[in-house]
Amino acid sequence: MSSRSRLLSVVVAALCAVQPVASRAADELLETLAQKGVISMEDYEKLKAQRKTAPTVITDDGFRIATGDGGWSVQVGALQQLDLAAYKDDKIDLADGTEMRRSRLSAAGTFLKDWQYRVEYEFATSSAALTDAYVTYNAYKPVLVTLGQFKPPFGMEALSQDKSATFMERALPFYLVSPVVVRAPGAMLSSSGTNWSAAGGIFGEPIGNAQSGDEGYGAAARMSFAPLFTGSRIVHLGLSGQWRDPTQDNSSNTTGQKFDTVRFRAKPESNILAQRFVDTGELTDVKRYTFAGVEFAAQVDALSLQSEYQQVSVKRGAPANLDFDTWYAQLAYTLTGEARPYRVDRGVFEGIKPAKNFARGAGWGAFEVAARISELDLTDGPVNGGRERNATAAVSWYLNPFLRVSANYVKVLDVKGGAFDGEEPSVWQMRLQIAI
């Protein structure tokens, strides 16, 4: 066998074998074959075209099937969070128990090269509900256009993936925003550079919210900037704002006072509880409310600090205007040395990916410890919603990128005012997370 023939055979074998996985490598081999005259240009074009829709599997972040040219892909995903909580009661009896915190099924992918879509449904709620349903057009990168239902750009922790938060429940500031709008139908423009991101959009009322009058709407925007961003060292600054007009309540307009309402309230960073320790009740005659938030985060290798302060101003008709605020600060340290991945294009952290997965005789995964303090003050003027301050400690075991076990201890340090004044229970809670 001539050396050329031998070379050719190797090339052909390599082409066949790599074809489904390494798109670029296979393209180059084809090109080489054509240049060396081994295959005709006609064959080359034909083969190249056909290669484009050959399927490949990518397992970086679950099981994604894609065409060879990357122009199409689809991934069916599942996020399951099974929680267990036990309460050291204070004055009132709190019910220990288990729950599916989140139970989601999703389909996401790429189509026609420039479009990405994602739909996700939540089954842990009393009736199944849509969470995400959007398309993103990325032909004008770095400018992206997103249409559908998704998270308005506000708040670093609110925008982090539900599977990636350091603690089992996000800090109290999230509870200020989440009853109002976690996800909403809207249109958003976003962009990013080497050390910044920006996004802004307009949004309707969250799907499924009941209404008797014209629905509410709003706008949100966020910018993030990383003055230091050198591999393992990061300083992150963030700024976001949001305003919303509430849904109008036609049926209650008879007194002349408009009953357009909004309500802020929070569970003590433990979702199994039915009780919300701070609660403004329905605030009536609301004309508009405005959120503002600032973020600061820093990371040195396995150690990270993250904090946010947020404020909401409620402008009302006859009754007094109101201001509530909330903040948290958290410290996290990965015992096994992994840094929290920073997504500079979105200005958020993602979940830890273990350097070594847990596997028989191989590794133990990653371990992380974290501590947090958070506060939410829902008392202002005539509204005695209460002020709550919590301290939380957390241990997380990341067996691999898809499996995580968390244990959290939440101590309600203080509830001042409101219906649960002086209630200071402790919470022990654990979570098994499957995110594949």
Add this chain to the structure above:
Amino acid sequence: MSSRSRLLSVVVAALCAVQPVASRAADELLETLAQKGVISMEDYEKLKAQRKTAPTVITDDGFRIATGDGGWSVQVGALQQLDLAAYKDDKIDLADGTEMRRSRLSAAGTFLKDWQYRVEYEFATSSAALTDAYVTYNAYKPVLVTLGQFKPPFGMEALSQDKSATFMERALPFYLVSPVVVRAPGAMLSSSGTNWSAAGGIFGEPIGNAQSGDEGYGAAARMSFAPLFTGSRIVHLGLSGQWRDPTQDNSSNTTGQKFDTVRFRAKPESNILAQRFVDTGELTDVKRYTFAGVEFAAQVDALSLQSEYQQVSVKRGAPANLDFDTWYAQLAYTLTGEARPYRVDRGVFEGIKPAKNFARGAGWGAFEVAARISELDLTDGPVNGGRERNATAAVSWYLNPFLRVSANYVKVLDVKGGAFDGEEPSVWQMRLQIAI
């Protein structure tokens, strides 16, 4: 390298590259290899058998994964319709707002070569619900057997895909049928030829309908015929009939009068509205009701006309028998020249597929304008349900086969009788549709 060796290598390379996509081509190459004695017959048989289950991706109508021989395939699909509506009120205040009109997840495919299945769930309703769940056996083509839950064969527009209708909402005739039976469990035989289709089946009560007595059942049949069907020119005629016995209401039999009921009512071709402008109320003592419908459609290239007339006769015990009727006529024109694809095997039109997709620096997709007039008369004898007549104008932008933006203007021309007598609002509504 000998020319034969070179040829062989090309053939082998081609075989490898085309294998996952072009089943037939690869089979032919294999055969050539065997005939030329390059590979033994034994190898040939082995290779051929193994090729059968190699995966391929087909992206004609979404992301379908199939085996090389086409005997197996699966596609996970999502249909999302996000609506926005604003009402120019007439007498009563109508609530503007947004909604997910449809939010569906589906799995469909082929198994064991001759069987096709489809299951689809709807999440836009208050609790998630099954829409389609059926298998079709096609080994006796052109005769197909379909079993499970699916749409009974009645009405051209009713049978068109939910993503393919020209207007955001189907015309008023659909509202005559849809409260009664859009989909139902049943068994159907269908067939088709070069210019005709026919289908008939028996059906139980739609799944999920509450009942206190024996459930209703019925039968439906439809025929379509295209006297002219030459590429861009189509004349379509259709005829369908359906009868149903309503579910018995055991709990109300005490007066001797049977309370088996049916109810017809319609929203003004805008789904976000809570109000139904025409409504018969619950018609009692129903023995049987019968639908009949005729269809006429014609297409010359980008211009199409479509119209249907339907009638329902309600046979009752003691109270008077009733007759209601309804019709619509629509004109559609694709500015970019695409014709509406006609599925002669099912006697329906499908959605526009842009000749050129919207893409940066490439094309703008397809644009379509359409106008429609429709009427539904639910007043007969003692029943004053009201008569409604609407006019609608529509613009649709098909960015690509999977993305569509629609804007519709509905003018309620006249509501005569019923609880909403004289109500004549206008509706502005838009839709973002993701169907992948």
Add this chain to the structure above:
Amino acid sequence: MSSRSRLLSVVVAALCAVQPVASRAADELLETLAQKGVISMEDYEKLKAQRKTAPTVITDDGFRIATGDGGWSVQVGALQQLDLAAYKDDKIDLADGTEMRRSRLSAAGTFLKDWQYRVEYEFATSSAALTDAYVTYNAYKPVLVTLGQFKPPFGMEALSQDKSATFMERALPFYLVSPVVVRAPGAMLSSSGTNWSAAGGIFGEPIGNAQSGDEGYGAAARMSFAPLFTGSRIVHLGLSGQWRDPTQDNSSNTTGQKFDTVRFRAKPESNILAQRFVDTGELTDVKRYTFAGVEFAAQVDALSLQSEYQQVSVKRGAPANLDFDTWYAQLAYTLTGEARPYRVDRGVFEGIKPAKNFARGAGWGAFEVAARISELDLTDGPVNGGRERNATAAVSWYLNPFLRVSANYVKVLDVKGGAFDGEEPSVWQMRLQIAI
């Protein structure tokens, strides 16, 4: 062309063609190539690594996509059971009708080689609900660790797949356990040998069960042993036990008597019926209840016998302790000769797989006849829940492994005591099952 070159080409072609399907064969070919010096060791290693993530399709039990090395896979599955029932009434009028008995969507697969996951949702219930959500770790085979929500190990028929039961509804013993716990969140260890299996775990309260106090919990264990297990002849013995503490009801503690409750009740092996002929009502002041069960099954080729006896003991505070028991025995015979597949690692039978699928001009699938008698006695001490005895005859047509049509006739032989004393209707019911 030299014979070596020819051999090589064949090898390469074979490699390409088999690559997506026959992992082992392709690996051996690659090795041969390397050993014969056709490709360098470096190339060999590279090709081998790349082959690992090339996709394959496996259609043994549906449509599964896997990577070449089997380390990753995913399957989207659907289980649809469409039922039709007609009742020959006795004293009270029973409502004939149709229903989706089960309508499920699932995603399951393998990740990181040693982990398997499965999530499944049920849409036939009034609101969509999670059924399975678990991961299994199998690196320590034959010992498996399972975490998440799944079926506690108790009872042979209860643990058989929902699609595989011989009759449309499981026998009355299943109704003793199922209202309490079909699936629950928990952790389980299981193992198996050549003729035995064992499993044990701890479990919380089923997800979604309402609660006002601390949630219940329990433990379950089961062992199976096949003293005879030689191909077509099987003798199976099984033993299982389960205890549970009920959820505490804080809101009703005022009388000093604890109102922690449990309730046992059963439909007459026909699910469309609303009526439950035997029913203990809510049993109050329950401290703990304990299930025990024994199993005996035997199979000679196409003939099989299966029976179980189960007992529950309810330990209460002030009121009397209670004991209820239940049993069934069934005989099944496959007319077409197939034996029920026995899964020795789980100690259960699976559904019939036809030797010849139903296909035009090829075969008719498999036919099975079966008979069963079952009893459930819910009367003890002060509790007059009633005792029911049923006889059932069944015919099943397995068209292929994915499609099944069943017809069952259930005769309620006797209901003694309880609210339905003396009620003895007959049930005719049919099912279309699509499980793909």
